[in-house]
Amino acid sequence: MPSAEHFALKYLRREALPTAFCPGCFNGIVINALAKAFEEEGVEDLRNYVFVSGIGCAAWIPSPFMKVDSLHTLHGRAIPVAVGVKLANPGLDVVVVSGDGDLGSIGLGHLVHAARRNMDLAVIMVNNLVYGMTRGQQSPTTPPGLWTTTTPYGSYEYPMDVCRLLAETSANYVARWTPAHFNRLKESIKHMLFRRRRGFRFLEVVAPCTTYVSRRRGLRPGEALKELLRKSVRLEKPGKPGSGGPGERIVVGVFKDEDKPGYLDLYYSYVERARRGGTHG
Ligand SMILES: Cc1ncc(C[n+]2csc(CCOP(=O)(O)OP(=O)(O)O)c2C)c(N)n1
Numbered sequence: 001m002p003s004a005e006h007f008a009l010k011y012l013r014r015e016a017l018p019t020a021f022c023p024g025c026f027n028g029i030v031i032n033a034l035a036k037a038f039e040e041e042g043v044e045d046l047r048n049y050v051f052v053s054g055i056g057c058a059a060w061i062p063s064p065f066m067k068v069d070s071l072h073t074l075h076g077r078a079i080p081v082a083v084g085v086k087l088a089n090p091g092l093d094v095v096v097v098s099g100d101g102d103l104g105s106i107g108l109g110h111l112v113h114a115a116r117r118n119m120d121l122a123v124i125m126v127n128n129l130v131y132g133m134t135r136g137q138q139s140p141t142t143p144p145g146l147w148t149t150t151t152p153y154g155s156y157e158y159p160m161d162v163c164r165l166l167a168e169t170s171a172n173y174v175a176r177w178t179p180a181h182f183n184r185l186k187e188s189i190k191h192m193l194f195r196r197r198r199g200f201r202f203l204e205v206v207a208p209c210t211t212y213v214s215r216r217r218g219l220r221p222g223e224a225l226k227e228l229l230r231k232s233v234r235l236e237k238p239g240k241p242g243s244g245g246p247g248e249r250i251v252v253g254v255f256k257d258e259d260k261p262g263y264l265d266l267y268y269s270y271v272e273r274a275r276r277g278g279t280h281g
């Protein structure tokens, strides 16, 4: 087992540590899962990667903490910037890490259309159920009844299930785990980055904000992890999945896993066709 120091030296920026996250924040588990995924695949440096994030706590996971080229963009605009990077240099592996607000609210249009195009990106959405950085406002994934700073009597809106939404597009891969499913989480990251290397690959990590969700509900981080396990229902379990989403039950698992051509494969095949004199139809 490599030591924590080993990971810090290899994939994290020493000068950026300790992280700015609240004590017990599950973003640390996501960083750990990313680092372990790279370590287990024998990736010595991250030179071929570009990480792109929007604005929010989750957006800080790659930038500034990971030793990788990263773009910390405008709120909601991680996807279009990532698309630009990929199209400018298709040889790069482009990974987006951002929050439920950034990707599922202000940036939702970009997310859905990148998924529809099966754009060659890996996207990790850390869903902490609120806008954490701005102090716990309701987000599109806030479960019914949950206290937030903008819903002091509990959220009365229907939340959005981003995995189900994206599973209906042409995205190649869609999965959801929680930090309590560490190995599954890590394996999904490996699958997205090393096995399925084309098309749109999306992973949602349901990781309730330790400060504005769990502590407010009287749960310490360890208790919050146990609750995540207790509430989780495996998608593959016959007869079990239903309403889904991060409410009382959290449906976890792989919603979709395909390997059809991604945006760039299609683009190049059409360029080739045009070169050979083919037209439409
Ligand atoms: C255009 C714009 N609108 C609003 C904000 C304020 N803002 C900063 S982070 C954020 C929400 C982030 O929520 P999420 O993406 O869920 O990240 P978290 O902090 O919860 O990890 C908002 C609304 C902003 N920075 N820019």
Ligand SMILES: [Mg+2]
Binding pocket: 056, 099, 100, 101, 126, 127, 128, 129, 130, 131, 132, 139
């Ligand atoms: Mg959030």
